[in-house]
Amino acid sequence: MYGVAGCAAARAKRCWLDVIAFSGVKKSFAGAVAVDDVTVNLPDHALSFVLGENGAGKSTLLRCAAGLLRPDRGAVAIDGAELTEFTPREATRRGVAMVEQHFSLIGDLTAIENVVLGLEPSSPFGRIDWPLARMKAKKALDELGFNVDLDSRVERLDVGDKQRLEIARALYRDARVIVLDEPTAVLTPQETTSLYDALLTLVSRGRSIVVVSHKLDEVVKYGARAIVLRRGKLVKEFDFTSAPYRSLPVGSLAELSSAMMGREGAATRPRIGRTALGPVLCLSHVCVPPRLHDATIEIRAGEIVGLAGVEGNGQQELLEAIGGLTKPSSGTIAPSDVAMVYGDRNTEGLVMDASVEDNLLLGDLGQSVVGIFIDETDARRRAEAIATSSAIAPHDVTSSVGALSGGNQQKVVVARALHEVERGAKALVIAHPTRGVDVEAAASLWEQIERATETGVATLVLSADLNELRTHCDRIAILSKGRIVGTYEPTLSDEEFGVLMLGGGT
Amino acid sequence: MKAITASLVGLCAAWLAFNLAALAYGESPLQLLVILYRGTWGTWYGVGQVLYKATPLMLAGAAVAFALRAGLFNVGVEGQAALAGLGSAAMASWLMSVAQNRFHKLHFVAQFVPVQWLLILATTLTIGCGWALIPALLKARFGAHEVVSTIVLNRIADAIIGFSLASGLALRGTVRTDDVGVHLPRLSAIGLSAFRGSAVSVALFVAAAIVLLAAFVRRRTVLGRELPLIASGLRACEAAGIPIKRRIVQAMLVSGAIAAFVPLGAVFGFKGYYELGLGAGVGFAGIAVAILGAGHPMGLVVAALVLATLEQGGLSLNGRIPMEVMEVLRAIIIIVVAWASGALKRALGVAVPA
Structure with missing residues (x-):
């Protein structure tokens, strides 16, 4: 090879x-x-x-x-x-050029526009010299061995191509x-x-x-x-x-x-066989344009189902549909009160400028209200109780959540969802539970998720980390090109999962 | 602490500009300062005038500040205040005419002072909230930026006021409404005789109470607590189930309600009527107060006093330097405070994109 x-x-x-x-x-x-x-x-x-x-x-x-x-x-x-x-x-x-984890490409522009952005060759009157730009961009792409239609819009490209385009950008700049x-x-x-x-x-x-x-x-x-x-x-x-x-x-x-x-x-704990009961979270032919075409799955009480798949296959649309942020164009989702943890905790999970208390009680302040006024002591007490039970450090809930480590920030978001579960939500959906989280915090988070599941919650975990899903999930479903293509035993190998994720059959 | 630093920098810049202006006009800054002092805090009359001018400023500032906490710029305080001023004056003078008209069926009820105040209050709030509701709904439903819609609505409000006055609301041959009848007593009338001759009235205390009430709402209601969260983390709030659109509308309504009380001191405490052009410019002055006050109720009051001092001082200095210089100082404060807040953020270590 x-x-x-x-x-x-x-x-x-x-x-x-x-x-x-x-x-x-x-x-x-x-x-x-x-x-x-x-x-x-x-x-x-x-x-x-x-x-x-x-x-x-x-x-x-x-x-x-x-x-x-x-x-x-x-x-x-x-x-x-x-x-x-x-x-x-x-x-x-x-x-020196850096290609970040979350691409800095502009979806509305074409490939060529993205490659030369910021370093456009100009002709005498300040106009962009497109022929020269194309030639230089082509040189960069050739060096990379990458063939792409320079005039295609970036948002249409798949993730692998986008990444190569970012590298081409770096080469164009003679990195x-x-x-x-x-x-x-x-x-x-x-x-x-x-x-x-x-x-x-x-x-x-x-x-x-x-x-x-x-x-x-x-x-x-x-x-x-x-x-x-x-x-x-x-x-x-x-x-x-x-x-x-x-x-x-x-x-x-x-x-x-x-x-x-x-x-x-880390020694992997042998997974205790969980007994799953009746179905709780049911998705039936959910379709959310542009990327989710057909999601059908049933998750039973007391089980953790993993949903594997790389970004761009409809995960975001699926999450938003389950969480109620986007209405699916067709299909049904039941129930409607699902505790959610979205994938991007910086924008979808936490208000970074606010305190830990504000974030723990986000959307739930109504619980501490007397008449129309907030009972501040009650709110503080509730926040501290949640923080302690989830082992969030430091213990001061008035500190800004932005100052916490990635692991503790994630604990805040998960703790909030688990609190919803305590108060009656029957299903829990978590995306990328341990992204940007250190090992100890990750172990602690999974422990809490497993504990919650054992009380009868139906849990769905989305992740791109197959090892993580294998270790903790009872079965693993695959989301590929907008469809849930099936659920499998966690014992399949990386290659087999890889083929499934690309859309090939078993 | 950070916010106060920016405000102090703004004040320093204003002080610097004042000195430069003085020197440019061939005056000694210190001498001018003495004249300024004598015209404002040096005499009881001056103090009264400063307090009178600070009354609408602190309300306008509170109105702007409340909406600002949610990331909303209510530039429509001007229109909301003007319409509420006209409306409340019209309601008051109508009640007065009914009270004096023995043949009117509401004659007896209308003479009852608490009833008069109640109806005036209701009119004020309805108009203020109502006029603020329009940009609120436009934003919630269509995403229309409130800066654009409120400024346009200010102009529409001007037109409505002009039209109404010309169509009969105004006394014949004038551009003012009839007398309002009920008054908020001047401070000189309730025992503080030192303020004799000054326009300041108990409207000052009403204004201070409203500012405190607004601060209370901010700290102790779900709306008040959720607004800054929505401003800095919209998506996370949305994901957590907070009704964003409803909160935006509520924030604008509260802002409009506060703005509605801005003309109170002038209409019910001093002049006794509403006049075309009353309180012009208070909307923008309110923005300056809100920015300078850095979001704290005490800060708003102090900022209002500072700007009122400048306004009143401008009159005393008018012989030496034009009073428009004070407006320039006010603008400098806004610009410098805005710059300083941004500069502080950058200085704290976040990389600046090249």
Whole structure:
């Protein structure tokens, strides 16, 4: 397979020069330290990985190099020269480009418009020189081995193509080093392989790639160098190049895992067989344009059903339909009071500027009302009770929710939904329960979800993380191209799931 | 704390501008300051005038501030206040004529003062809320931006007022309504004789009470607590089941209700009638008060006093520097406070896009 040969070739090169050098970098947000005194170098002409659990500081560190953040202390050097201005424009000038997890493409514009956005070649009177733009864009796409109709609207492209377009944007800007933040979170196993093929091609042509990830199998398969961060600090560096050139210890999956988590991998609890009762949450041929065509599924009381599928297949439409935010154009959903946790907690789950108390009681203030006035002590008491039972730290419910760690923020959103369950909601739907959440918080969240399910709630969990679904769900349904194609035992392999997610039959 | 810093920066900028203006007109800033003081806080009459001018300002500020908390810009305070002023004056003078007309069937009831005040109150609130309801519904139903709709409605209100006065609401040959009959007593009349000659009336206390009431509603009702959440996290509130459209309409109604009381001091406390052009510019002054007051009831009152001092002081200084300079200072305050609030956010570490 090309991938393997290419990566061996890439690994054979010597990694002498460092393309990005971090020195004593420190960055905090509202008092919480995200990156704590990190000094590390990323090699040139190589595919490097920056690893760590969610919240370890990986994205923050690389965003300093990409001009998106200014470190509180320390220095970042690109190709040996220190970065003085931390702006995207300066970073582009120095050859650093970052492809973020949530794409920054503009759906209404065409592919060519997105590629050249911000750096359009201009003809003498200030008009855009489209022929020149097209030529340069084509060059970038060719280098990537990517064929796309430059005039197609970006919102019509599928996720894999959008991602490649983002990379093409970086190449168009002559990026020397391209940083990708969690690129495979939204890809099927097959799309992941072809992405890495493309990335290795770029490396063989002289560029450097840095991938921020927490997926260990990809590191071992494709990486030349890996650095591991944990809680903002550099923990270990691994080198996968061939023996004569290796300067650091090579890593195995187990070693990477224990470096990332600080202990010998999380022991998976044997799943206690749950007895499911009658159906509670029933969806029948739900259709929500543009992306959800036919969703039919029954979830019984006392069971956790996982819904696997990568973003863009109708998940958002499905969530909004169940939650009552969007009316389906056809089909039925019962019941109507479902406790919801949406996928994007920053915009759909929390009001970031508000306090923990405000967020815990969001939409539920009516419970603490006497006449038409709010009983403040009662509201405070309720919020504190919820916070304590969900182990949310810190205990001060008046602090701003934006200051909490990702794990605790997610606890707030989930706690609110579980509270709804306590007060009578019979079904619980959670999207991406552990996205951006550290290991301990994730375990705590799942414990709470399982406990709630055991009291007779029908739980549906949407996630792109197959391992997570396998560990906790009684059965796993697949959402592919707007349809729920079936439910399966959690014992299927990654490849089998991958095929199903792409729409192929079993 | 952050909000107050921005306000202080605004005041410093105003102080700087004042000095520059003084020097530009060949005057000594300190001398002007003394004259300003003597015309405002230096005499009881001056204090009274400042308080009189602060009365509509604090109400306009409270009206704007309440809607602003929900992210809504009620620029229609001007129209809401003017219509409510005309309407309440018309209702009051009609009641007066009924009370004096022995042959009218409501003659007896209309003489009862509490009944008069009740009807005046009802008219005021109905008109204020009603005029604010229009942009509220336009926003909730069609997403129409309230800045555009309220400004247009201000102009429509002007036209309605002009038309009504010309069609008979005004005394023949004038542009004012008939006497309102009931009055809010001047402060000089209720024992505070130091304020003799000044226009300030008990409307000042009514205004302060309304400002406190608005603050109470903000803190202790579901509406008040949910508005800032809607402003900063619309989608999350929607997802959590908060009725966004209903809250928007409610916020505008409350704002309109507060705005309706703006002309109270002038119509019922000083002039005794409504006159065309009364309170012109109070809407924009209210925005300045709301921004300067940084959302706190005490801040609103202080901001109203500051701007009223400038307004009254402008009169005393008129011989030396034109009183329009005070309006310029007011504009500078708005601009600088707005800039300072944004600048503070940037300085706290969020990256600035290139």
